[in-house]
Amino acid sequence: MSSQATTTAPAGPPRAIPELAENFTWGVATSSYQIEGATDVDGRTPSIWDTFCRVPGAVVNADNGDTACDHYRLMPEDVRLIADLGVDSYRFSLAWPRIQPGGKGPINPKGIAFYDRLVDTLLERGLTPWATLYHWDLPQELEDAGGWPERDTAYRFAEYAEMTYEALGDRVTNWTTLNEPWCSAMLGYHEGIHAPGRKNFGDALHAVHHLLLGHGLAAQRIRAKATNELNLGIVLNLGHGSAATESELDKEAARRSDALGTRLYLDALVHGRYPEDLLAELPSHGIALPVLDGDLETISAPLDLLGVNYYSSHQFSGTDERGGTRDADGHPVVRPVPFGLPRTAMDWEIVPSGLTKLLLRIQRDYGVPTVVTENGAAFDDRVAEDGSVPDADRTSYLARHLAAVAEARAGGADVRGYFAWSLFDNFEWAEGYAKRFGIVRVDYDSQRRTVKDSGAWYRDTVRLTRGG
Numbered sequence: 103m104s105s106q107a108t109t110t111a112p113a114g115p116p117r118a119i120p121e122l123a124e125n126f127t128w129g130v131a132t133s134s135y136q137i138e139g140a141t142d143v144d145g146r147t148p149s150i151w152d153t154f155c156r157v158p159g160a161v162v163n164a165d166n167g168d169t170a171c172d173h174y175r176l177m178p179e180d181v182r183l184i185a186d187l188g189v190d191s192y193r194f195s196l197a198w199p200r201i202q203p204g205g206k207g208p209i210n211p212k213g214i215a216f217y218d219r220l221v222d223t224l225l226e227r228g229l230t231p232w233a234t235l236y237h238w239d240l241p242q243e244l245e246d247a248g249g250w251p252e253r254d255t256a257y258r259f260a261e262y263a264e265m266t267y268e269a270l271g272d273r274v275t276n277w278t279t280l281n282e283p284w285c286s287a288m289l290g291y292h293e294g295i296h297a298p299g300r301k302n303f304g305d306a307l308h309a310v311h312h313l314l315l316g317h318g319l320a321a322q323r324i325r326a327k328a329t330n331e332l333n334l335g336i337v338l339n340l341g342h343g344s345a346a347t348e349s350e351l352d353k354e355a356a357r358r359s360d361a362l363g364t365r366l367y368l369d370a371l372v373h374g375r376y377p378e379d380l381l382a383e384l385p386s387h388g389i390a391l392p393v394l395d396g397d398l399e400t401i402s403a404p405l406d407l408l409g410v411n412y413y414s415s416h417q418f419s420g421t422d423e424r425g426g427t428r429d430a431d432g433h434p435v436v437r438p439v440p441f442g443l444p445r446t447a448m449d450w451e452i453v454p455s456g457l458t459k460l461l462l463r464i465q466r467d468y469g470v471p472t473v474v475t476e477n478g479a480a481f482d483d484r485v486a487e488d489g490s491v492p493d494a495d496r497t498s499y500l501a502r503h504l505a506a507v508a509e510a511r512a513g514g515a516d517v518r519g520y521f522a523w524s525l526f527d528n529f530e531w532a533e534g535y536a537k538r539f540g541i542v543r544v545d546y547d548s549q550r551r552t553v554k555d556s557g558a559w560y561r562d563t564v565r566l567t568r569g570g
């Protein structure tokens with residue numbers, strides 16, 4: 103597959119998007135480890151990402167989050183920049199090893215103080231905070247004790263969530279528990295390409311259950327403490343899957359992918375059950391989910407919102423390139439087949455129509471209000487001689503996906519907001535700093551921020567849509 107980004111049609115000048123004018127939150131998003139740096143100050147202990155970055159070959163260029171965007175230090179200026187973009191909300195995540203070093207014991211006053219200042223600074227500038235409790239930076243000590251495949255990690259998470267909510271809940275009403283548990287479990291414990299780098303499918307499925315349980319327990323604790331308004335949910339990475347052809351084999355492949363990527367999470371969270379078809383297949387992998395009595399009730403307590411992170415969609419074939427139907431382990435083949443569409447620098451196909459279909463499907467099958475908590479694209483940006491960043495590819499990506507959200511809304515999906523990923527170029531996990539997702543460029547040598555053309559386009563689109 104080519105890693106070449108292909109240019110799509112230019113977006114045209116910013117204009118109002120009438121379908122997104124009312125009751126709609128506009129924001130930008132980041133996460134702690136990807137931007138903060140300052141990994142060894144004010145009592146913070148290492149997270150699994152600090153450790154993973156030191157594994158030779160784990161991260162492109164041997165990059166790490168030690169400095170990242172230096173946001174821990176530059177926070178006040180960064181918040182000013184967010185306000186200048188004219189958005190109303192900022193989605194960020196809280197670093198567990200700052201707030202509760204080692205993942206156990208009392209709150210760390212210096213660690214929580216940073217988020218306290220961040221929240222106050224946002225509010226002073228008229229920005230609404232959207233806090234994510236966990237965006238992948240598990241305290242290393244908890245991984246040493248077994249990590250997410252261990253049930254105890256779910257209880258630890260609930261404790262951390264409660265102490266964090268107690269500290270900030272008087273000012274923060276929008277909370278999500280986990281960011282993309284699929285990535286934590288599958289990339290971290292099965293594929294081994296994200297921290298902690300384990301490769302065991304059984305561990306990954308145990309991790310899924312304990313992540314979801316952690317969400318449910320945290321939600322219980324937060325709701326019990328809440329005295330003011332609360333908008334509480336979870337963030338999933340989702341796409342719209344389809345069968346590559348009408349063949350039964352391809353339809354089966356699409357069903358399998360949907361079970362493991364979507365229904366495993368949403369059926370549990372919304373309907374309080376794991377998908378029957380997946381449960382029936384797990385014994386062939388020698389796996390049983392570690393579900394105890396009452397877990398699914400805990401997991402399926404009502405959600406105020408579902409955060410949807412959308413980047414691409416896939417169609418699936420049940421045969422490999424040579425027509426075989428079983429993989430090396432004897433399991434049925436589930437092979438993504440390219441649509442032949444332009445791709446981003448991540449090699450992800452650009453499929454805006456998948457976002458419309460996904461949002462309508464969530465409305466139909468699950469009936470929960472959604473917020474697009476991440477959407478955006480990496481491209482190999484070029485800095486022009488005048489210092490500007492003419493990233494027409496990214497602008498086009500944003501424009502087409504916003505149009506897709508508008509279409510879903512017009513079709514009856516209860517979508518309540520959109521957050522561009524990302525505010526900044528930042529530490530893109532295993533890709534290090536090589537992949538740039540920002541609508542604001544970061545020069546990592548000088549830490550200078552430059553609003554890219556896409557950032558200016560987004561700012562004008564928000565203004566025009568909100569009637570400014």
Ligand code: FCB
Nearest residue numbers: 133281282339530531539
């Ligand atoms: C999502 C992550 C986010 C970022 C984008 C590109 O899966 O939540 O941190 O890496 O992908």
